[in-house]
Each structure stands twice: as structure tokens, then as C-alpha cells.
Amino acid sequence: MLLDNHGRIINYLRLAVTDRCNLRCFYCMPPEGIAWRPKAELMTYEEMLRICSLLVNMGIEKIRITGGEPFVRKDIMQFLTALSQLNGLQQINITTNGVLTAPLIPELKKIGIRSVNLSIDTLDRNRFLAITHRDELPNVLATLGQLLHHDIVVKLNAVVMDGKNIEDIIPLVELTKNLPVSVRFIEEMPFNGEGNHYTNLLWDHIRILNTIQEKYPTIQKIADPPFSTAYNYQIPGHKGTVGIIAAYTRSFCGTCNRIRITPQGVLKTCLYDNGVLNVKDLMRAGDSDVDLQNTLLGAMNKRAKDGFEAEKNRIGHEALHESMATIGG
Ligand code: SAM
Ligand code: SF4
Numbered sequence: 001m002l003l004d005n006h007g008r009i010i011n012y013l014r015l016a017v018t019d020r021c022n023l024r025c026f027y028c029m030p031p032e033g034i035a036w037r038p039k040a041e042l043m044t045y046e047e048m049l050r051i052c053s054l055l056v057n058m059g060i061e062k063i064r065i066t067g068g069e070p071f072v073r074k075d076i077m078q079f080l081t082a083l084s085q086l087n088g089l090q091q092i093n094i095t096t097n098g099v100l101t102a103p104l105i106p107e108l109k110k111i112g113i114r115s116v117n118l119s120i121d122t123l124d125r126n127r128f129l130a131i132t133h134r135d136e137l138p139n140v141l142a143t144l145g146q147l148l149h150h151d152i153v154v155k156l157n158a159v160v161m162d163g164k165n166i167e168d169i170i171p172l173v174e175l176t177k178n179l180p181v182s183v184r185f186i187e188e189m190p191f192n193g194e195g196n197h198y199t200n201l202l203w204d205h206i207r208i209l210n211t212i213q214e215k216y217p218t219i220q221k222i223a224d225p226p227f228s229t230a231y232n233y234q235i236p237g238h239k240g241t242v243g244i245i246a247a248y249t250r251s252f253c254g255t256c257n258r259i260r261i262t263p264q265g266v267l268k269t270c271l272y273d274n275g276v277l278n279v280k281d282l283m284r285a286g287d288s289d290v291d292l293q294n295t296l297l298g299a300m301n302k303r304a305k306d307g308f309e310a311e312k313n314r315i316g317h318e319a320l321h322e323s324m325a326t327i328g329g
Helices: 045-058 076-084 102-111 125-132 137-149 166-178 205-215 279-284 289-300 307-312
Strands: 012-016 062-066 091-096 115-119 153-160 182-187 230-234 241-245 258-261 266-268
Touching (some): 076 091, 076 102, 153 166
Parallel strands (some): 062 091, 153 182, 182 241
Antiparallel strands (some): 230 241
16 A cells, blocks of 8 residues: 555556647636647656556556546557556546547447546537637537446536636536536636636635525535545435535645646646656656656655645745646646
């Protein structure tokens, strides 16, 4: 079992396989002028498999594939197939925007993917275009249909943004009436390539819950699964559930079980740090597996106690402004 210096279990890796994306979500990256990382700076699939295999040997049980948009990277299905064959890895989950995903779902199911997070901030085609700068809502909805059809567990992620999708909160909650999905509302974080969009967080988890409770006064708190980052709720009689993720308020750090690796191989032991080491550079410098494992253990022993400490200790005291596409969410 892998433990950090605060006694927290680390069993979950979020691996961002690319910084590229086919959408331009307002809260994640600017609409144009993005400087993609040169391909040579991104980890190869061989490097990703090596680091995943080492981490699985050390205690990682679950890997989430994210990005950027994972399905824009060439040969991603071959990589997922190879990853699914790693001994000891119990679960592979994926976070996707759903634009290219629908036709791949039967194959994903065959590989053994049982749970997918689908990002969908609105059910309105015009608002989708305004938020993502691309007219792709029909493809995202097709992905939702295919996921349900293939009995894959679905979590729908919606970032809550003042002036952009507040009118979508209730329609998204209403999806839980007939669909067995978990709709999760996420506080907006300043990881958008620019910095804060608002001087204060206008839609925190409390305001989001109050808005839902006004319409659904009978909504009930339900048990949060272990290591959940969401506060979970259910409306009596509904098939699905509602989650609220206090991503900016950071109320879940005490049980944080996750680490992240960016497409460039930067290891982040907290969402709010700006990297503690680069595993790709170490591999390319010729480190052995034992060297790498020792370095990784060292990093786990220096984890910040929470996102506020990690933010304070950012190298160079750099502000929080990097794009979420380079972090993976
Ligand atoms: N492209 C995929 C997608 O959109 O699902 C995977 C990568 S995306 C960076 C992962 C998650 O991060 C998405 O659910 C997205 O909504 C969320 N996200 C991106 N930028 C965010 C921000 N500034 N604040 C909160 N969540 C954000
Ligand atoms: Fe792309 Fe996902 Fe970022 Fe949207 S949130 S721009 S889909 S990486």
C-alpha cells in the first residue's frame, strides 16, 4: 500500500495523455493562440506504460485517462488495450468530452472500461457552442446514449459558470429522473490559460446546492463513496444522483488518494501544485526502475497537506493560470 507523509492512501493516478483538444471550453483554454507542447515533449505510450506499471507495483489500483481530449491522440485504443493488460491494475476510467467517443464505446467495453466521465455543461446547442466554441452537442449526446446502451457507469461533469450555464443546472438535475447517471456540478477553478474569470468564486458548492434545493426541496444527502470528491445527493424517486464538487473551495483534501501525471510527464501530488518532478525526463536520462520508484516514494513523502499549502508552495510562486488541458482535471 502506498501512503503519503500524512498517512493518506495513494491508489489513484490520473494520467493526461495529451494537451490537445477538439473543443475550446471557456474555463479550460483560450479560444485561439494556444501553444501546444511540441510532440517530443510529450510522453510516448511506451513511457506511459512503464511509469504506470511501476506505480501499479507500488500500490496504484485505478488509473483515469484524461487530457486534453484523450481520443484525439493517435493510437489511443492500442494504448488503452496495453494498459488494460497491466497486472494488478483494477480499474481504468476515462474522462472525455464525448465528441469522438460514441463509435468507440463497444471497443472500450470490450477492453474492460466500466466507467466514463462525460463532460457536458449544457443541454442547449447554442450555449454549448458559446461555452466550447464548437457546435458538437449532438455528438456528445450520442456518446451519452451509447454509454447507457452499453451499461457503462456514467458521470456527467458540468462546470458551473456565472452567465454561461446557470439555466442548465435544473435541466441537468432533471436527467437523473429517468437516467441512472450521476450529474456532478464542479466549481470553476482558474485553470484556463488566463487566470481568474471572476474576482470571487460566484458559484460555490453551497450556492449550487441552494439552487437545486429551491426546485427540489426533498433532495436528500446520500453516503459519499470512499475518497469521493463530490458531496452526493438524490431526489427521492430519481434513478440517478447529483454530486457537487467543491474543487475550488477544496474541502476534500483530507482523504485525497490521487496523484497526476501531465502529458509532459510532470508528476503533481496535488491539483494545486505546479509539479514536483518530471518522470519523462528521469526516464530519458536513463533512470532504472529502482531509481524511479525511490524518487516517486520521496515525492509521496513530501505531499502538501492540502490544496492551499500546495498553492502556497508552487515553484516560483507562479499564479494558478495553466490550462486544465495540461493537468487533466
Ligand atoms: N477533454 C476531456 C473532458 O473535457 O472531459 C478531459 C479533460 S478535461 C480537462 C477534464 C475535466 O476538467 C472536465 O470535466 C472539465 O470540465 C474539467 N475542467 C476543465 N477546466 C476546468 C476549470 N477551470 N474548472 C473546473 N473544472 C475544469
Ligand atoms: Fe478540451 Fe476538456 Fe478542456 Fe474542454 S475541458 S477544452 S473538452 S480538455
